[in-house]
């Protein structure tokens with residue numbers, strides 16, 4: 001838009017300059033033509049007696065000058081205030097002037113127009129060159145007008161640009177507002193729905209737990225169904241929790257740092273290893289941890305726990321029995337690096353760009369009926385970013401994956 005605007009300003013400027021020059025030429029031509037009939041008399045008698053009744057005399061007011069030349073281009077007389085500092089004979093081109101077009105020149109702030117004057121021989125009907133009239137005017141006035149115009153154009157251009165920018169921002173906001181509103185409503189709906197789901201889910205959970213604690217009261221045919229209900233309820237509770245977490249994070253406006261504390265990462269990870277140990281043992285996976293250094297980061301303990309448990313849970317979930325998971329903690333420059341490495345199924349390189357997207361799951365994970373909703377890594381990355389860090393991954397199908405969390409050291 002600004003390029004288009006620039007082009008139109010240039011066009012306006014060029015056409016203004018052209019009309020200003022045309023006006024100046026027209027003025028000088030009128031002056032020279034008015035003086036042309038006097039050339040013969042001025043050549044013979046000079047200007048002395050001529051002064052009083054010169055019809056073009058009033059034109060000299062505006063820093064103009066008139067010069068009379070004979071046919072050889074020699075100056076005969078001059079009148080006025082402004083003259084060029086170049087001689088006519090040097091530049092004159094009679095052939096050019098004979099055709100009736102005036103000669104225009106501009107040098108050192110003086111604009112000149114020269115015409116040739118002819119007289120007709122009454123006997124032979126032939127034209128004879130009598131001489132030349134050169135009318136001049138200082139370009140100061142034109143240049144001042146141009147400067148004013150440039151200033152006006154520049155200021156007007158800036159104003160118009162500001163106005164059009166404000167208008168386009170306003171228009172964009174007007175167009176985007178309904179979309180943003182519906183997006184906000186959608187996020188609010190997700191948060192409300194997830195929140196509302198929690199109460200009935202807790203009730204179902206408690207009811208199934210109570211029923212499972214009295215197996216004698218359950219019909220043997222219903223026992224399996226009850227296990228399925230318990231598992232589905234657990235899954236739904238996790239999904240509702242994850243959705244609520246993401247919806248709340250999306251709409252969070254208060255800076256979170258105020259509630260942050262110094263978190264000892266070695267302790268936090270050690271607690272997690274102990275928490276996941278039974279699950280690993282049950283699946284025949286060995287967890288090795290290398291958490292010898294005492295390293296801290298500033299943050300929210302609950303959220304950091306959630307970040308690492310999501311990664312650890314994945315490592316155990318996507319590693320077949322007999323595999324291994326290695327957890328390590330190190331410091332690099334001003335950052336703490338937490339590595340969770342597994343010898344699991346790995347992630348294909350073409351899938352790596354999608355794994356942090358919400359609800360994305362590899363076909364392999366779906367086809368092997370591994371439980372999950374595809375929100376774990378999205379949550380992990382959101383938490384890492386909230387803590388001014390990030391999660392990265394390198395992986396090879398059939399070999400394993402290595403997730404790295406980089407957080408600022410405290």
Ligand SMILES: Nc1ncnc2c1ncn2[C@@H]1O[C@H](COP(=O)(O)OP(=O)(O)OP(=O)(O)O)[C@@H](O)[C@H]1O
Nearest residue numbers: 314315318346361362365372373374375376377401
């Ligand atoms: N350690 C891993 N090894 C192999 N694939 C993984 C690993 N971690 C994640 N993935 C792949 O990335 C996908 C997304 O992971 P994410 O943790 O977001 O979802 P999920 O584990 O499927 O479900 P949940 O929301 O319960 O965590 C997984 O479905 C899986 O395909």
Ligand SMILES: [Mg+2]
Nearest residue numbers: 314372376377
């Ligand atoms: Mg997961």
